[in-house]
Each structure stands twice: as C-alpha cells, then as structure tokens.
Amino acid sequence: MKKTVLNAAHQRHGARLVEFGGFEMPVWYSALTEEHHTVRKQAGVFDLCHMGRFEVVGDDPVRSLDQVLTRDVSTMKKGQVCYSLVCREDGGILDDILVYRLPDRWWLVVNAGNREKLLPWFADQLQGAHIVDHSESLAMVALQGPLAAELLAPHIERPKGRDLRNLGYYRVGAANVNLTGTSLPGWISRTGYTGEDGFEIYVDSEHAEAVFDALIGLSDQVHPCGLGCRDTLRLEAGMPLYGHELSEEIDPISAGLDFGVGLHKETPFIGQSALQEIESRGPERRMRGFTVDGRRPARQGASILHEGEVVGEVTSGSPSPTLGVAIACGYVSAEIPDDAPLQVDLGRQTPDLRPHPLPFYRKDAEKV
Amino acid sequence: MSEVPVDRFYLSSHEWAQESDDGIVTIGITEFAASELGELVYIELPNEGDDVHFEKQFGEIESVKAVSALNSPISGQVVEANATLLESQEPITDSPFEDGWMLKIQPSDDSWKSQLMNSQDYESQLNNS
Numbered sequence: 001m002k003k004t005v006l007n008a009a010h011q012r013h014g015a016r017l018v019e020f021g022g023f024e025m026p027v028w029y030s031a032l033t034e035e036h037h038t039v040r041k042q043a044g045v046f047d048l049c050h051m052g053r054f055e056v057v058g059d060d061p062v063r064s065l066d067q068v069l070t071r072d073v074s075t076m077k078k079g080q081v082c083y084s085l086v087c088r089e090d091g092g093i094l095d096d097i098l099v100y101r102l103p104d105r106w107w108l109v110v111n112a113g114n115r116e117k118l119l120p121w122f123a124d125q126l127q128g129a130h131i132v133d134h135s136e137s138l139a140m141v142a143l144q145g146p147l148a149a150e151l152l153a154p155h156i157e158r159p160k161g162r163d164l165r166n167l168g169y170y171r172v173g174a175a176n177v178n179l180t181g182t183s184l185p186g187w188i189s190r191t192g193y194t195g196e197d198g199f200e201i202y203v204d205s206e207h208a209e210a211v212f213d214a215l216i217g218l219s220d221q222v223h224p225c226g227l228g229c230r231d232t233l234r235l236e237a238g239m240p241l242y243g244h245e246l247s248e249e250i251d252p253i254s255a256g257l258d259f260g261v262g263l264h265k266e267t268p269f270i271g272q273s274a275l276q277e278i279e280s281r282g283p284e285r286r287m288r289g290f291t292v293d294g295r296r297p298a299r300q301g302a303s304i305l306h307e308g309e310v311v312g313e314v315t316s317g318s319p320s321p322t323l324g325v326a327i328a329c330g331y332v333s334a335e336i337p338d339d340a341p342l343q344v345d346l347g348r349q350t351p352d353l354r355p356h357p358l359p360f361y362r363k364d365a366e367k368v
Numbered sequence: 369m370s371e372v373p374v375d376r377f378y379l380s381s382h383e384w385a386q387e388s389d390d391g392i393v394t395i396g397i398t399e400f401a402a403s404e405l406g407e408l409v410y411i412e413l414p415n416e417g418d419d420v421h422f423e424k425q426f427g428e429i430e431s432v433k434a435v436s437a438l439n440s441p442i443s444g445q446v447v448e449a450n451a452t453l454l455e456s457q458e459p460i461t462d463s464p465f466e467d468g469w470m471l472k473i474q475p476s477d478d479s480w481k482s483q484l485m486n487s488q489d490y491e492s493q494l495n496n497s
Contacts, residue, residue, distance in 0.1 A: 016404070016406070027406075027433065028406060031406065031407055032406060032407055032432045032433060033407055033432060228406075228432065228433050231433075232432070295409065295410050296409075296410045296412075296430065297409065297410070297430065299434075299435055318432060318433075319409050319432055321432075347412070347428075348412060
C-alpha cells in the first residue's frame with residue numbers, strides 16, 4: 001500500500017489508518033462525528049496528497065484539454081478552477097476532476113484511485129500535449145470550515161498584497177505560505193469537498209509535514225480530520241464520489257452533473273455524441289436523495305424498491321451528523337415519479353425512503 | 369494496548385466466548401474490535417431460539433463508516449439476545465466484555481473451546497497484526 005508524505009504525521013496525531021484509493025490514509029483521528037462537526041463549525045485539516053496532481057504541458061493546452069474533458073475549458077479565465085468529467089466514448093465516467101488554469105500553466109487534480117488508470121489514458125488520448133505527474137513532488141493539504149479564511153489569511157502572502165479573504169470561490173492563485181517560519185512558494189485555491197468554505201494548499205512535498213502541523217496549530221479550534229468525515233461531509237453537501245455515484249457504467253447526465261458538461265461546446269470531446277444522445281432521449285435513471293426511516297443507514301448497493309420491485313440502487317448512505325438522521329442517495333429509474341413511495345432493502349428490514357432535495361446541506365442556508 | 373481478559377476464549381475475527389457455571393456461553397466482541405469500529409449506530413442480532421454456527425455470521429454491526437459481520441465463536445442455540453443493544457450500542461464501546469455482551473448460547477456440544485484461542489494466543493495475534 002502506498003503512503004503519502006504525511007503518513008508519519010498521521011501516526012503522530014493518533015490516526016486510525018485504512019486503505020483508500022491504494023493509499024494508507026487516516027479514516028479518523030479522534031472520532032468521525034466529532035471531526036465532522038469540527039469542519040461544519042470550526043476548521044479541519046485534511047491530507048489530500050493521495051490525489052493526483054497532473055500538469056498539462058503542450059503548445060495549445062486549451063485545445064488539447066477540450067478534446068478530452070466534458071467541460072468547455074476554452075472559456076476559463078486565468079486563476080479559475082472548474083469541475084469536469086473525463087468520459088469514455090460511450091459517456092461512461094473515467095473520473096471527475098478539477099481543472100486549474102494558473103497564470104502560466106494548466107493543472108488537473110484527479111482522484112487517487114484513478115491516477116494509474118488516467119496516466120496511460122491521457123498519454124493515448126491527449127493530442128499535442130502530455131501530462132507531467134507532480135503527485136509525489138507537490139503536496140496538497142486542505143483547511144476547511146467557517147474559520148478557515150480568518151485563520152489562514154494572515155499567513156498567506158499573495159501577489160500585489162491581495163488578501164486571501166478576497167480570493168473567490170473556485171479561484172486559484174500563487175501564494176507564499178508563511179506558516180512554518182519560512183516563506184514557502186506555492187499555490188492556494190478556494191476549493192473543497194466538504195460543503196464549507198475552505199482552501200486547498202499546494203507546496204513542495206518536503207514541507208508538507210511542517211505545513212500540516214502548522215495548520216493544526218493555527219488555533220485550538222482546528223483539528224486534523226480524516227477521510228471518514230470527508231465522506232459524510234461531501235455526502236451531506238451532495239457531492240458525488242467516484243466508485244459510488246460515479247463509475248464507467250454511469251454517465252454525467254444520469255448523475256445530474258450536466259453543469260460539468262459542455263454538451264454543445266465547439267471542440268468535439270470524447271463522449272460528446274453519446275452524451276448528446278442520452279440528453280435528448282432522457283436518462284434512464286436519476287440521482288436522488290433520501291432520508292431513511294429508522295435507525296439503520298442504507299449503504300452502497302442496497303436495492304431501492306417500489307411496490308416490491310427493484311427500481312434503483314443506493315450509491316452512498318450514512319448517518320448524517322448535521323441532520324441527525326440517516327441519509328442516502330442513489331439511482332432510481334426515471335419512470336418512477338418523485339412522490340412514489342419507496343423503500344430500501346436492508347435485509348431483515350425495508351424502511352421507507354423519504355425524498356430529500358440534494359444537497360442535504362447548504363452552508364448559506366444554515367446562516368439564514 | 370487493548371484489554372484481553374483471561375477468563376474467556378477468542379475467535380480470530382475478534383469475538384469472545386465465556387462459559388458460565390450452568391454451561392451457557394455468553395458471546396460478544398473484543399475491546400480491540402470495538403475500538404476499530406469506532407462510533408456505532410446499529411446492530412442486528414438473532415432472536416431467541418435461532419441457531420448460530422461456529423465461524424458463521426450471526427449478526428451485523430454498523431458504525432458511522434461501515435457495516436461489519438459478527439461471527440459466532442460457537443455453534444448452538446440462542447437463549448437470550450442483549451436487547452438493550454438494539455436501542456443503544458454504547459455498552460459495546462464502553463464495556464465490550466461486560467455490559468456489551470451480545471448473545472447467550474446453549475452450546476450444541478462440549479468441544480467448542482478446543483476450536484478457539486485462549487487469551488494468550490489472542491493477545492499475540494493482536495500484537496502481531
């Protein structure tokens with residue numbers, strides 16, 4: 001099993017380590033629910049070094065990328081970050097990624113479990129450009145939560161004296177990271193996978209541990225947080241997870257990710273005609289959210305029933321620490337109306353599923 | 369290091385079995401297993417009168433993160449299931465060897481102990497894992 005450069009730090013902070021995406025990663029340090037609330041109410045620090053950090057190098061990276069990504073990257077401005085899918089010819093999802101347009105280069109951040117699959121795929125499919133894999137040399141850590149901006153801003157030096165608090169959502173920029181007693185050149189983006197405000201920080205791997213510890217030391221309100229709460233946080237925030245909501249057998253239209261697909265963009269992309277066809281005839285199944293009656297959470301793979309017939313499948317489910325009930329999402333046949341009574345097959349029990357709009361949690365709604 | 373009481377027997381999948389004077393055997397999961405699971409949210413146990421089988425699943429336990437199988441360290445018939453656990457699984461976390469017991473079993477034969485590890489062997493399994 002692979003380890004990130006922060007493995008020793010995780011052990012030092014008392015993490016329980018599990019396999020995720022081929023890496024030994026912290027699932028929690030103290031307790032999952034506690035870490036979940038830390039991110040919702042304060043700020044939590046995450047190791048994201050397992051994710052793939054690819055640079056796209058070529059004469060015309062915009063055109064090269066537009067041929068292989070669903071999103072229209074030609075409209076991206078410098079300093080912008082975009083969500084995109086990478087699809088097969090038949091529209092099946094190879095990965096969901098973030099595209100970063102830096103002032104002078106293009107980056108992709110891809111899922112840990114898809115790194116090895118994507119490298120040869122990009123090598124085959126990218127025309128006029130190639131991928132340089134910086135995953136090992138460049139570390140990625142996140143500070144997520146409502147306190148993140150205030151706590152981090154004094155330690156981040158941006159060009160022209162810009163304040164970190166003015167960095168827009170899904171924007172990225174160069175920054176000197178002054179957390180460790182020295183000024184480390186790196187990048188910072190206002191992105192995350194938790195449904196909270198927060199930042200992802202990129203510095204050379206040799207400084208990762210010092211930066212990770214310094215983030216935790218920013219305040220006694222900040223704690224290291226594991227992938228366990230990252231999963232419950234993203235599920236509440238309605239964000240898909242590859243291997244659950246997304247796979248090569250699912251297309252982005254059925255997954256409800258139309259916003260990540262430039263269906264009619266000028267540059268043809270891999271999967272475009274298949275996705276146009278799915279869009280025009282309408283997807284056969286839809287991603288839906290539910291709360292689950294009773295104590296038992298529904299988990300990935302559980303059948304969704306209507307009048308005793310299987311009409312769908314749960315893709316993710318968990319107790320929701322914020323809502324205090326079990327939540328689940330899954331694919332349901334598009335023929336089933338929203339108000340049709342549904343149950344979930346949990347073996348001995350078949351509790352009712354109550355439709356719940358996605359996402360389950362919105363940070364802005366909380367503040368009202 | 370997890371506590372491993374000497375007065376009972378163990379299955380490699382971290383369940384314990386303890387015999388009482390009347391020959392009834394109480395089973396549960398070890399402190400190590402409970403700490404690995406983390407925060408528990410649900411448990412499914414068999415009913416009184418159901419049969420359980422050595423090394424076969426007798427129930428499920430669910431943490432915030434995942435579902436895990438519960439395997440029986442013994443073959444026999446359930447004489448009592450710990451009903452309080454169905455309401456709250458806290459006793460499993462707080463007191464896995466006492467209040468967190470799961471089933472009382474009437475063993476189907478007397479040879480069950482020979483198939484299990486004693487506390488020393490189980491402790492070395494923990495130390496070597």
